[in-house]
Amino acid sequence: MDHDLGWWVRIALDGWRDRPGPRYRRIAEAVAEAVESRLVAAGDRLPAERPLADALSVSRGTVVRCLDELEAAGIVERLRGSGTFVRSRPAWTDTPRENPASALLRRQMAGGGESIDLSQAVPSGVDHLPPVSGLDVLAGVEGHGLEPAGSLALRTALADHLTRRLRLPTDPDQLIVTSGAQHALTLVAAAVVPRGRTVVTGCPTYAGLPGALAGRGARLVGVPVDSFGIDAQAAHRAAAHLSAPVIYVDSGGGSPVGAVLSRSRRESLLNTARRTGALIVENLAQGGLHLEPDADPAEPLAAGEDAVIAVGSLSKLLWAGLRVGWIRTQGAPRGHLLRLRSASDLAPGVPAQVIATRLLEAVDDPWLDALRAALRARRDLLVTLLGRHLPAWRAHPQAAGLSLWVTLPVTDSESYAHLAARYGVIVAPGAAHCVDGRHHAGIRLSVAESPHVLEAAVDRLAAAWEHHSRDLAAGRSQAAPAPAPGPAVSGQILTSS
Structure with a gap:
C-alpha cells in the first residue's frame, strides 16, 4: 500500500x-x-x-x-x-546482489548496536533449507519416543545421506543420534579414551576438543595441518612413541583452516592405525561442504576401516537450532556409547529429530550444489574484502567448510578479539583452536553470513584494527627508548653475529 x-x-x-x-x-x-x-x-x-x-x-x-x-x-x-x-525477501542461496539478509542484520550494517557473530561457523538463518511442505512434527510418531540410539527414521535418513553423499557406507544400526558434534565427542571420549591417554590432533584444531576431553586427564599433542589436511607423517611419529594412542582427525573440511584430507594422507593415517593400534576419531561435521566445483574429496577414513569412530552434526549442513548430531560405530564401543547416551540428558527431543529427518529427506544434489556455490561466493567475497581493507592480514582460503582462517601480524590475537567485540564483531581467536602455541596470531571467521553482513563485519574489523594498531604503536613508543642515530639501511636485514 x-x-x-x-x-x-x-x-x-x-x-x-x-x-x-x-x-x-x-x-x-x-x-x-x-x-x-x-x-x-x-x-x-x-x-x-x-x-x-x-x-x-x-x-x-x-x-x-x-x-x-x-x-x-x-x-x-x-x-x-x-x-x-x-x-x-529472496532465498539464502541466491546471488549476493539478490540476497539481502534480514533487516535486523541491515541495522548491523548501518552501524546499529547489534553485534555480528563470526565466531559461529554455522549457516545463518533458515532461508537456505530445502523446502518441506506440510510439516507436522508429531505426525506418525508412536510410542514414548525414548529410543536409546535415536529415531529409526532419522538414523535411516542419515545413513542414506552418509552413504550417498559422503561415500561412507552406513547402516542405521551403526548410528547413535546425539545433540550435536560436541555431545558426540564428549560421549566418545568417555567411552573409548582411557584416562591420561595422549590424543594426537592436527593444529589448529576444533575448539571443542579440549572440552570434550575434560575430566579424562588427556594430553593433547598437536601436529601440523596444511591444505591437504593433518600431516600424516607427523601423526605417525607421534603415535609410534605412545601406547594405544588416539588420533583425532577433521577430514571433511571441519578444521579451522578448512583443509580436506588428501587420498595419500588418508591411506597413511589408516596404515598408522593398523601398525600402532591407534584409535582414529574422525569428525565429519562439515563433510560434503567442499567448495571447489571440481573437487573430488577422498572417502572418509571410516569407509576404509571399521574401527574408526566417526562423529558429525547436522548443524553445519542444516541449522544449528536443531542440535542434532551423530556417532557412527559398531561392536563393543557402540554398546558402551548407547549406555552413556541413554544416561545423558542432552539427547535431542522427538520434534527436533522429526524435523531433521524431513529436512534430510528433502536434501538433493541441486540443493547441495546451490549451498556450496553460495558458500564459495561468500568465502571469495570475504577474502576480497579483507585484502582491500586489511592488507596486512593474511587470509587462507579454505577448500571446504564454513570458516576462513586469517593470520594477523601480531603474536597473539586475543586482545584484538576483545577489541573487535567492542566494535560489534565477535571472532574466534587462534588460542581457542591451538594446542601447540603456534597459531595464537590467527582468528577464525565464519563465511556463512550474508554478503551484506560480511561487508559490515569487515568495516568494523578494519576500524577495530586501526584502533588496535594505534594502541600497539603507543605501547611500543612508551616501552622502548628512542633508537640511537645510525646509518640508514635499505633492503637489508641486520643480524647479530
Missing part, C-alpha cells in the same frame, strides 16, 4: 536523527527497521526523493545516497517511472 509522506516522517522514520552515523545511513537504518518490524511490507512504495528530502530537512543527495544503500542491500528496488518499492 502507499503511505502518505506525513506517515513516513511521523511513524516509519520517527527518531532517525537520534541514530549514530551519517544522515543518509540513519535514514536507511530507520527504513530497514520499519521493514523488519513489518511496519512496511513488500510492495510498499517509498516517498519520492525530493518531497522526502524536504520533509526531513536534508538534501536530495542525502536521500539518493540512502536509497542507494537500501537498493544495494536488496531491501528496496527502483522501477524507472514508477518509484521505489520494498522488496520481498
Whole structure:
C-alpha cells in the first residue's frame, strides 16, 4: 500500500536523527527497521526523493545516497517511472546482489548496536533449507519416543545421506543420534579414551576438543595441518612413541583452516592405525561442504576401516537450532556409547529429530550444489574484502567448510578479539583452536553470513584494527627508548653475529 509522506516522517522514520552515523545511513537504518518490524511490507512504495528530502530537512543527495544503500542491500528496488518499492525477501542461496539478509542484520550494517557473530561457523538463518511442505512434527510418531540410539527414521535418513553423499557406507544400526558434534565427542571420549591417554590432533584444531576431553586427564599433542589436511607423517611419529594412542582427525573440511584430507594422507593415517593400534576419531561435521566445483574429496577414513569412530552434526549442513548430531560405530564401543547416551540428558527431543529427518529427506544434489556455490561466493567475497581493507592480514582460503582462517601480524590475537567485540564483531581467536602455541596470531571467521553482513563485519574489523594498531604503536613508543642515530639501511636485514 502507499503511505502518505506525513506517515513516513511521523511513524516509519520517527527518531532517525537520534541514530549514530551519517544522515543518509540513519535514514536507511530507520527504513530497514520499519521493514523488519513489518511496519512496511513488500510492495510498499517509498516517498519520492525530493518531497522526502524536504520533509526531513536534508538534501536530495542525502536521500539518493540512502536509497542507494537500501537498493544495494536488496531491501528496496527502483522501477524507472514508477518509484521505489520494498522488496520481498529472496532465498539464502541466491546471488549476493539478490540476497539481502534480514533487516535486523541491515541495522548491523548501518552501524546499529547489534553485534555480528563470526565466531559461529554455522549457516545463518533458515532461508537456505530445502523446502518441506506440510510439516507436522508429531505426525506418525508412536510410542514414548525414548529410543536409546535415536529415531529409526532419522538414523535411516542419515545413513542414506552418509552413504550417498559422503561415500561412507552406513547402516542405521551403526548410528547413535546425539545433540550435536560436541555431545558426540564428549560421549566418545568417555567411552573409548582411557584416562591420561595422549590424543594426537592436527593444529589448529576444533575448539571443542579440549572440552570434550575434560575430566579424562588427556594430553593433547598437536601436529601440523596444511591444505591437504593433518600431516600424516607427523601423526605417525607421534603415535609410534605412545601406547594405544588416539588420533583425532577433521577430514571433511571441519578444521579451522578448512583443509580436506588428501587420498595419500588418508591411506597413511589408516596404515598408522593398523601398525600402532591407534584409535582414529574422525569428525565429519562439515563433510560434503567442499567448495571447489571440481573437487573430488577422498572417502572418509571410516569407509576404509571399521574401527574408526566417526562423529558429525547436522548443524553445519542444516541449522544449528536443531542440535542434532551423530556417532557412527559398531561392536563393543557402540554398546558402551548407547549406555552413556541413554544416561545423558542432552539427547535431542522427538520434534527436533522429526524435523531433521524431513529436512534430510528433502536434501538433493541441486540443493547441495546451490549451498556450496553460495558458500564459495561468500568465502571469495570475504577474502576480497579483507585484502582491500586489511592488507596486512593474511587470509587462507579454505577448500571446504564454513570458516576462513586469517593470520594477523601480531603474536597473539586475543586482545584484538576483545577489541573487535567492542566494535560489534565477535571472532574466534587462534588460542581457542591451538594446542601447540603456534597459531595464537590467527582468528577464525565464519563465511556463512550474508554478503551484506560480511561487508559490515569487515568495516568494523578494519576500524577495530586501526584502533588496535594505534594502541600497539603507543605501547611500543612508551616501552622502548628512542633508537640511537645510525646509518640508514635499505633492503637489508641486520643480524647479530
